[in-house]
Structures are given as C-alpha cells and as structure tokens.
Amino acid sequence: MSRQLVVHADRASLVGETADRIAATIGAVLAEQDECHVALTGGSVGIELLAALRGRALDWSRIHCWWGDERFVAAADGERNALQAREALLDHVDVPAANVHEMPASDAGHDLDAAAAAASGELGDRALDLVLLGMGPDAHVASLFPGHDGTDVDEPGVIAVRDSPKPPPDRLSLTFGSLNRARRVWIVVAGDDKASALALAMSAADRHEVPAAGVHGTQETRYLVDRAAASLLPDGMLD
Numbered sequence: 001m002s003r004q005l006v007v008h009a010d011r012a013s014l015v016g017e018t019a020d021r022i023a024a025t026i027g028a029v030l031a032e033q034d035e036c037h038v039a040l041t042g043g044s045v046g047i048e049l050l051a052a053l054r055g056r057a058l059d060w061s062r063i064h065c066w067w068g069d070e071r072f073v074a075a076a077d078g079e080r081n082a083l084q085a086r087e088a089l090l091d092h093v094d095v096p097a098a099n100v101h102e103m104p105a106s107d108a109g110h111d112l113d114a115a116a117a118a119a120s121g122e123l124g125d126r127a128l129d130l131v132l133l134g135m136g137p138d139a140h141v142a143s144l145f146p147g148h149d150g151t152d153v154d155e156p157g158v159i160a161v162r163d164s165p166k167p168p169p170d171r172l173s174l175t176f177g178s179l180n181r182a183r184r185v186w187i188v189v190a191g192d193d194k195a196s197a198l199a200l201a202m203s204a205a206d207r208h209e210v211p212a213a214g215v216h217g218t219q220e221t222r223y224l225v226d227r228a229a230a231s232l233l234p235d236g237m238l239d
C-alpha cells in the first residue's frame with residue numbers, strides 16, 4: 001500500500017485543510033455505514049486540529065472517538081490527551097457520552113497495567129475507520145517510542161508504556177497491531193523540528209528506531225505536513 005504525502009504551505013493551512021479532509025472523510029464513511037470510529041491524537045498540532053473540527057457539520061451521534069495514546073495522569077490533569085480533546089472539541093459538539101472511549105486516567109482505580117487491559121478490552125480487535133496521529137521529533141507515534149519494547153508488539157490492543165522519554169513517563173498506547181488494522185492512518189506533522197524525523201519516517205527505516213515508519217492503514221496511509229516539516233524530504237518525493 002503506497003503512502004500519500006500532502007504538503008501545505010504553512011501550519012495554518014495544514015490545520016484548516018486537514019480538518020476539512022477529516023470532515024469529508026467521516027461524511028463519506030457515514031454515507032456507507034452506520035458509525036464511524038475515529039482515533040484522536042494529542043500533541044500540539046493534533047489539538048489544534050480538533051479545535052478546527054468544531055465548526056464542521058458532522059453527525060456526532062454516529063461518530064465514536066477513541067485515542068491513539070494517553071498520558072497516564074489524573075482525569076483533571078491538563079496533560080491528559082482526552083481532557084485537551086474535550087476542551088478543544090468534544091465539549092462543544094453533541095457527541096453522546098457512550099461514543100467517547102477515553103483510556104482510563106490514573107485516578108480511576110486501575111494501575112497502569114490494569115488500565116491497559118481495560119482499554120484493550122474495550123477496543124478489542126476493532127478496525128478503526130480513521131486514525132489521526134501526530135509525530136514527535138524523535139519519530140514516535142501514539143506512545144510508541146524509539147527503542148522501546150512497545151515497538152515489538154503486533155497483537156491488537158493497548159499497552160502500558162513506562163519510562164517515556166517525553167513526560168509524563170507512564171502512558172497507554174495503541175499497538176502497531178491496532179494502528180495497522182485501521183482503514184485509514186493519517187499522520188499530521190508541522191514544524192522544522194520534525195523535518196529529519198519525517199524524512200526517516202518516509203524512508204524504509206526500521207520501526208523499532210523510527211516508529212512512524214512502521215504505521216500504515218489497510219486502505220490509506222497519508223502524511224499531511226507543512227512545508228517546514230517537509231524541508232528535508234528528497235525532491236522526488238515532493239513532485
């Protein structure tokens with residue numbers, strides 16, 4: 001399955017046009033099936049994207065929201081991806097509570113392993129319709145970090161991540177097994193601090209060292225980036 005690269009002039013057009021694409025894709029999925037299951041992402045551009053989706057006309061009663069990863073902190077901690085997503089988007093749209101599948105918070109009564117098991121149980125072996133991912137400057141996606149054991153896991157589900165190089169240290173993440181059974185995987189990247197990671201991700205790099213290189217959808221894999229992030233891609237890739 002080939003990967004598509006879409007380069008936008010700047011961060012603002014990346015965010016606005018990607019929000020349009022997400023809304024159009026969800027609309028097309030809902031024209032063919034009853035529900036659309038989407039994994040949201042945290043991270044700087046990921047949350048900007050969710051805020052931009054607020055104004056789009058979508059049938060939220062049929063959209064289910066999951067997460068690619070979560071920081072294992074208390075429910076009210078501003079670092080929590082789900083809390084940021086609520087503030088940016090979900091508190092502003094008519095999404096039924098039952099459609100929002102947050103991963104457990106650290107004060108919900110589970111330790112990290114039990115939280116991973118609970119989130120895995122809820123997700124099962126579902127093939128998500130659309131997975132949105134950010135990418136760190138170290139090429140991590142979701143909370144799959146270079147050199148970490150989590151990059152070995154091919155079973156679908158949610159894993160506990162300890163000693164994350166990016167704080168907070170304890171996290172939950174979808175595995176490659178769940179990410180790579182999604183129909184569409186879109187990796188959204190902005191900024192020149194991500195340029196070398198993006199160049200590696202789009203090469204045939206080993207997923208253990210460059211996790212972003214190991215993620216793909218069964219129907220579609222798209223890198224949606226701004227010009228700054230694309231600055232180290234070979235000319236031939238930009239044609």
Ligand SMILES: O=C1O[C@H](COP(=O)(O)O)[C@@H](O)[C@H](O)[C@H]1O
Pocket residue numbers: 041042043044045046068069070071081133134135136137141142143166
């Ligand atoms: O910690 C995380 O980081 C990545 C990337 O974030 P960014 O701020 O560098 O864009 C994000 O995709 C992930 O969901 C999040 O938990």
